[in-house]
Amino acid sequence: MKTIAAISFALFGLAPIAASAADDVMIVYDGSNSMWGQIEGVSKIEIARDVMADLVETWPQSTNLGLLAYGHRREGDCTDIEMMIAPGPVERENFLEAVNSITPRGRTPLTAAVEQAAETLSYRDNPATVVLVSDGVETCQADPCALAAQLERQGIAFTAHVIGFDLSREEHEQLACIAENTGGIFVPAENADELRTAMTQVQAVIETEPAVEPEPEPEPAAEPEAPEQTVSAPATATVGTNFTVTWGETVNPRDWVTIVPVGANEGAHLSNRRVENNDSISLRAPAEPGLYEVRYVLDEGSRTLASTPVEVVEAEQTVSAPATATVGTNFTVTWGETVNPRDWVTIVPVGANEGAHLSNRRVENNDSISLRAPAEPGLYEVRYVLDEGSRTLASTPVEVVEAEQTVSAPATVIFGTEFTVTWGKTVNPRDWVTIVPVGANEGAHLSNRRVENNDSISLRAPAEPGLYEVRYVLDEGSRTLASTPVEVVEAEQTVSAPSIVRAETTFTVTWGETVNPRDWVTIVPVGADEGAHLANRRVESNDSISLRAPAEPGLYEVRYVLDEGSRTLASSPVEVVAADAPLDDGAGLSVPATAAPGETVTVSWTIEADDADRRVALARADAPDFTWISAHRVGAEQETEITLPNEPGKYEVRFLDISSQSVLGRAMIAVGD
Incomplete structure (x- = not known):
């Protein structure tokens, strides 16, 4: 019986593969950013979750199912591969909870993910089949074609079937070689229905494959003479720090150096880089302390030519912050010696998962930074987080307390006019005040302004009369800290102009008391839409202005228009006659x-x-x-x-x-x- 060692779900919509031909199955789930793409208005990640629910519902208890995901935790990180569920009898709720927790973020380390799945299920000792379904090609500078050839050479009976979903012809060629190099089939699919058909075709091929008889072991061939090589690195390195690796003469610019646990399999890697035309490079130490070795690896066959031991030691780190901070305010965080400039500090609820963050910033080359307190009061902790592996090195508790705030405004204002708002002590200069209808949703706003370093500002009243409230809103979380009611009332206005004017001549318009200097008067055809205008001018601080009559004779009206909402407050009819008419x-x-x-x-x-x-x-x-x-x-x-x-x-x-x-x-x- 042929073992399905891994199924790579780089997309979605897969019909459950019959498990009659499998003992252990590893689903390698694509959490890369491309999963936000849509098909017929539905994102791939949503469709994938629905299909996974069907898959685990019908998965036979006689086989084991595991889940490995990549690209779901960090942007731009080609080592973002996580074993989420080890192969075992299916526990539907746990499995779906793990699947639904995957949020697409990062890149597509397709090659490394398939390799890790194969290693987990011991492909060198057991027949193995990979079913790879992908909406994209490798994005982490790895060569999936070379890996496929390597797995075929080193495995007992390794086969990869590939389905290319919604890919270009060039991308098809980049994935088809995986199947070609391992004796599998490649099937393109352009939509969800074709994808299901393709899976059925691959499933049929798998189910009809005969059991593989182990081939007799060949006579050991003479090992080719290995080039002589040396590699050097520090005897110790602190977790997450960069350290320098040197080597002898470069064999091939595509060879690479890496750091791995002592005794790791050939071709394994955590942090790695091509040697190119350098004589030294910088590697990143792993996040976990322990005994490791740095290897110089031949690109051809991923064979180690030289290695040197490195002990990765724990970093001693401290982090300090105030014991209390007011919601939405900025506070200072300090720490001991920086481990890596790309490490970061963050504030999270006490006991939050590793890697979680609300407000966060890179430490760079600073010894202190400013963080923003969350919008909700409660018990939090500030963490110094190692960039490598998102591991917390130090933390300190911070209680976030409520801010006391008041806001004041006139009880009534005329619509479209400016009025003054005052408040108590500013919480954060980026907070803002706004006027909204009574009971509007949090974060809503009509007219609004940042408080900055002021103690009062002017707001514009809305164009429609009614009951409103002025709010002081915390920038962090758009949370209202204080509010006061304001009634917006109608403005009385008149406008006057000559009843008859000649085309393209100027005439005088007058009005009652100005509502807002940015209001304007205009002449438009009778019944024109609100906000329409031909000739128009701001009223500013005047009590009359000159307008120019249109070129076309006809019936028009002069309007006084409120700047807020472009609403007409008053109008007067004007007949425009020919330019030479008596x-x-x-x-x-x-x-x-x-x-x-x-x-x-x-x-x-x-x-x-x-x-x-x-x-x-x-x-x-x-x-x-x-x-x-x-x-x-x-x-x-x-x-x-x-x-x-x-x-x-x-x-x-x-x-x-x-x-x-x-x-x-x-x-x-x-x-x-």
Whole structure:
């Protein structure tokens, strides 16, 4: 009977492999970042968890099942491989709990993971089959094709079947060699259904494979003469520190040096690096103290040419922090001598798992750093954590206590206006104050500002009246420390403009008391959407402004618009007429539409005589209303003659009431060449 030594779940959606052909099975589960990719709107990790639930539900009790995961704990770490469940009878709840705890984070050390699974199940002593299903290729500078050839050579009967899921043609070629080098099959799959079909095909191949008869051991061949090599390293190294390794003349630039436990199998490695064209490199000592050896390993066949013992010793470390810290505040952490600049300090609940962190920072080359206290009061501990293996070297308890805070604001404010907010002592300069509807969710905000080093700030009231609350919000966790109610009330506003204006001329707009200097007035077609505008200007600190009429005649409205929410508070209708259209406000003015330069024309009106001071004036079309080129004082007569300028252009005849400073009529006259 052929043993399935490992199944690599680099994706998801696998139908359970019949265990009738297996005694021990190791699932190598992909926790790399690519598992967040989606297929038909569902992430691969979610689908994988569902399929794993089906798998363990139907797994026969006659066989053993184990779980090995990679890429799920640390970003960018090619040694992130973890045996989560040793092979044994399936305990469904424990197995699924372990699977569901895997959160994709890191890289894809595919080669090392398959190798570790094979080593765990003693592939050199037992027939072994690997079923590898992957949505990506190796990302840790390892050669899976070479490994497959090595496992085939060294194993009793090693076979790898490979399913390439959603891969490019080039990526297919990079994975197909694994199957080719071990006598297995390679099957591409583009979607979940094809993946299930591919698994069925591989399963059928496995179930029909005949039992492997051990081949007679060949006569021992003469060992090729090994190149002479030496390797040197310090006799002792502290856990997690970098140390220098040197060697004799390089055999091949792709050879590598590594540190492993004394007596580890050939090809094993923890921290390792290619020798390239160097004569020395830096290695990282493991996280656990003990007896190790540094090896110079030949790339061809992963054969050790030289080794030297290294004792990895415990690091003595201390860490200090205040006994108490207020929620959300920054506090100082100090420690003894830095082990490795990439180590980090963090604050976590007392008893949290190794590697857990809330707020954390690298120690780098500092002797102290600032950490942020969590948002929730309680018992915590500050830890100095070794980067290698995320192992805690020292810790100290810290009680995080509640912050006392108050916040004050006016009981009522007008919508869109600025109002002042004050508070008690600032907890953290990055905290913020905001105004939200009463009962809004934690962290919600409309208008908000950082408190910084102030003791008061101004907020903008929302555009809609109603009941609100001003909150002082802790930046850490967006938690509300204090709040006060504020009623936002409607603003009364009016806006005025001429009822008729000519196209592309300027006209004056006035309004009541300004709500906010950043509010604006605009002219838009009647019924235009809220926030629309053609010509518009901020009201600033004025009580009137000039707007320019649109080029197209029609019915428009002038609006006073609240800057907060672009809400219209008041409007007034305006008819825009053609640029040369006469405008009459009771004068009944009649003027020729065109005339020659210097020509004398007759102008008449119908308004009755009055004791007021009235004039019929000639002015350039764009001149202010009460300036003119010539003017005729009006008495009882109802017409006069006006001599036009010699310069061609557009002019306007105006009937002016000087007493009331009003224009009772106006008409355009074009003076041609």
